[in-house]
Amino acid sequence: MNQPPAAGRIVVDDLTKVFRGDVRAVDRLSFTVEPGSVTGFLGPNGAGKTTTLRMVLGLVRPTGGRATIGGQVYRQLDNPTAAVGAALESSSFHPARSARNHLRILCTVGGLPLGRADAVLDLVGLHDAAKRKVRGYSLGMRQRLALAAAMLGDPRVLVLDEPANGLDPDGIRWLRGLLRHLADQGRTVLVSSHQLNEVQEIADRVVILNRGRLVQSGSLEELTAGSDSVIVRSPNLPGLHAALTGQPIQVEPLDASGIRIRGLSTAQVGHLAFGAGVELYELSTQRFDLEELFFALTSEQPGPEGAPA
Amino acid sequence: MIPLIRGEFLKVRTTQVWFWMLLATIAVSGLLVVAQIAPSDGVRTGGDVPDLFASSSTAYVVVFVLGALGVTTEFRYQTITPTVLQTPNRWTIVTAKMITYAILGALYALVAVAVQLIIAVPWLSSKGVEVDFGNGSVQHAIIGVFAVVALFGIVGLGFGALLRNQIVAVVVGILFLLVIENIFLAIPKVREVWPYTPNGGIQAILHTTGSTHVVDDVHLLSTTGGVIVLLLWAFVPAIVGAAFTMNRDIT
Numbered sequence: 001m002n003q004p005p006a007a008g009r010i011v012v013d014d015l016t017k018v019f020r021g022d023v024r025a026v027d028r029l030s031f032t033v034e035p036g037s038v039t040g041f042l043g044p045n046g047a048g049k050t051t052t053l054r055m056v057l058g059l060v061r062p063t064g065g066r067a068t069i070g071g072q073v074y075r076q077l078d079n080p081t082a083a084v085g086a087a088l089e090s091s092s093f094h095p096a097r098s099a100r101n102h103l104r105i106l107c108t109v110g111g112l113p114l115g116r117a118d119a120v121l122d123l124v125g126l127h128d129a130a131k132r133k134v135r136g137y138s139l140g141m142r143q144r145l146a147l148a149a150a151m152l153g154d155p156r157v158l159v160l161d162e163p164a165n166g167l168d169p170d171g172i173r174w175l176r177g178l179l180r181h182l183a184d185q186g187r188t189v190l191v192s193s194h195q196l197n198e199v200q201e202i203a204d205r206v207v208i209l210n211r212g213r214l215v216q217s218g219s220l221e222e223l224t225a226g227s228d229s230v231i232v233r234s235p236n237l238p239g240l241h242a243a244l245t246g247q248p249i250q251v252e253p254l255d256a257s258g259i260r261i262r263g264l265s266t267a268q269v270g271h272l273a274f275g276a277g278v279e280l281y282e283l284s285t286q287r288f289d290l291e292e293l294f295f296a297l298t299s300e301q302p303g304p305e306g307a308p309a
Numbered sequence: 310m311i312p313l314i315r316g317e318f319l320k321v322r323t324t325q326v327w328f329w330m331l332l333a334t335i336a337v338s339g340l341l342v343v344a345q346i347a348p349s350d351g352v353r354t355g356g357d358v359p360d361l362f363a364s365s366s367t368a369y370v371v372v373f374v375l376g377a378l379g380v381t382t383e384f385r386y387q388t389i390t391p392t393v394l395q396t397p398n399r400w401t402i403v404t405a406k407m408i409t410y411a412i413l414g415a416l417y418a419l420v421a422v423a424v425q426l427i428i429a430v431p432w433l434s435s436k437g438v439e440v441d442f443g444n445g446s447v448q449h450a451i452i453g454v455f456a457v458v459a460l461f462g463i464v465g466l467g468f469g470a471l472l473r474n475q476i477v478a479v480v481v482g483i484l485f486l487l488v489i490e491n492i493f494l495a496i497p498k499v500r501e502v503w504p505y506t507p508n509g510g511i512q513a514i515l516h517t518t519g520s521t522h523v524v525d526d527v528h529l530l531s532t533t534g535g536v537i538v539l540l541l542w543a544f545v546p547a548i549v550g551a552a553f554t555m556n557r558d559i560t
Contacts, residue, residue, distance in 0.1 A: 092386070094320075105320055106391060108312055108316040108319055109313055109315075
């Protein structure tokens with residue numbers, strides 16, 4: 001935590017927010033988001049994700065602690081439009097204003113050429129709808145517009161709250177590519193989500209939050225190390241068990257004909273079974289599942305709003 | 310500050326409210342001229358002309374609403390989020406809006422005065438009443454209209470910043486300006502505070518005939534006093550709004 005304040009690094013330090021009525025939305029939360037990576041910010045609904053992002057962006061005043069971007073509190077940034085791009089919700093638009101005009105206002109205030117508005121509209125695929133009033137936009141189009149607004153100032157840091165909401169499968173694939181591209185350019189990309197499979201596909205690192213507290217953070221590789229398992233099915237399970245005796249493994253029964261093995265590869269299991277003459281019906285690798293880890297980490301106590309959405 | 314003001318003007322221009330408000334201004338100003346010249350006991354001498362032109366100050370209601378919408382629309386449609394993300398300092402936002410809506414008020418005043426002049430000058434001259442723009446009272450009335458209407462852009466803005474809720478700000482503001490102040494005036498003792506209300510300030514500024522500074526037994530303030538009253542109504546809510554309500558968490 002004593003690293004120098006790198007440009008583009010987000011540091012959340014002991015952040016706490018207590019809302020009126022003693023609701024502790026965020027509780028002594030600390031984590032760091034590094035440039036050049038996509039960081040997934042995960043947690044069930046009501047975990048405090050949005051409140052945390054709003055504190056990072058200076059919209060909500062922390063009760064304690066602080067959040068900095070490149071070493072500075074958001075409110076002290078010289079030109080926030082060029083430093084940080086944020087897409088917080090898909091509804092921050094005047095319904096009677098066109099997408100293009102919405103962005104042109106942001107250009108004017110942020111000191112950017114008006115042409116940037118058209119450039120980012122092209123980038124998010126809203127070129128043809130640019131002059132239509134936002135009132136007629138679908139949720140997916142509003143998400144794209146919010147993303148366009150975030151990228152307007154070509155910022156080094158992007159903070160996106162549930163950007164995949166309302167996107168169709170094509171849109172989600174597109175978003176994944178875009179975020180990867182932005183991170184590869186050395187930008188900091190912080191994306192909150194409850195769509196875990198999505199996050200597993202795009203994130204390099206994750207920060208997992210539950211009931212306002214940090215549950216786990218780190219690179220996906222670290223979190224998933226050694227957690228791949230091998231699924232084996234055989235009509236002769238006792239024979240298979242005998243063949244595996246003496247191996248440094250964990251075995252977990254799945255059903256009447258199958259077991260899950262941790263600690264060996266499919267090739268090793270296949271070799272042992274072949275040597276013992278045990279017939280196999282299935283031999284497959286089950287990749288680590290973020291969802292499983294997530295539920296394991298967040299399900300100790302049921303959250304105030306029940307199951308994660 | 311200049312980019313912010315240009316941005317605020319673009320916000321106004323890119324929705325349609327300004328246009329309907331402009332139509333309302335033109336209609337009300339035109340009707341007021343007709344209502345004052347057409348009747349047989351209407352404007353008949355040069356001495357009635359200053360009060361005729363002072364009536365275009367009625368545009369203050371329209372500009373008040375515009376100002377109130379200038380803040381509350383941002384909260385209603387949550388465009389306050391991108392606004393604050395670009396300009397984290399609430400004082401800067403409120404200051405830019407105050408300047409914008411004062412200029413906007415002056416533009417609406419210009420339209421209101423122009424409509425009245427276009428209708429009144431030829432009509433009065435056909436009735437043998439000459440409009441003398443060199444007359445101090447006529448000048449006072451026209452300058453007063455600009456001052457009143459421009460200041461009401463800020464009054465509306467301050468109400469909006471203070472209350473944040475669109476319906477509440479507009480309804481409370483209109484009720485106060487058009488109904489409650491008149492009730493004040495009707496109640497003995499209570500009417501003594503009327504000169505310090507927004508309408509009391511307006512009357513003090515626009516009062517031109519000089520003979521009696523009395524409305525319903527209440528003595529008006531001087532022109533300067535009226536300006537100070539309106540400045541207070543403009544700045545106090547805006548400052549309180551910027552310091553407190555605008556500074557609350559935006560969730």
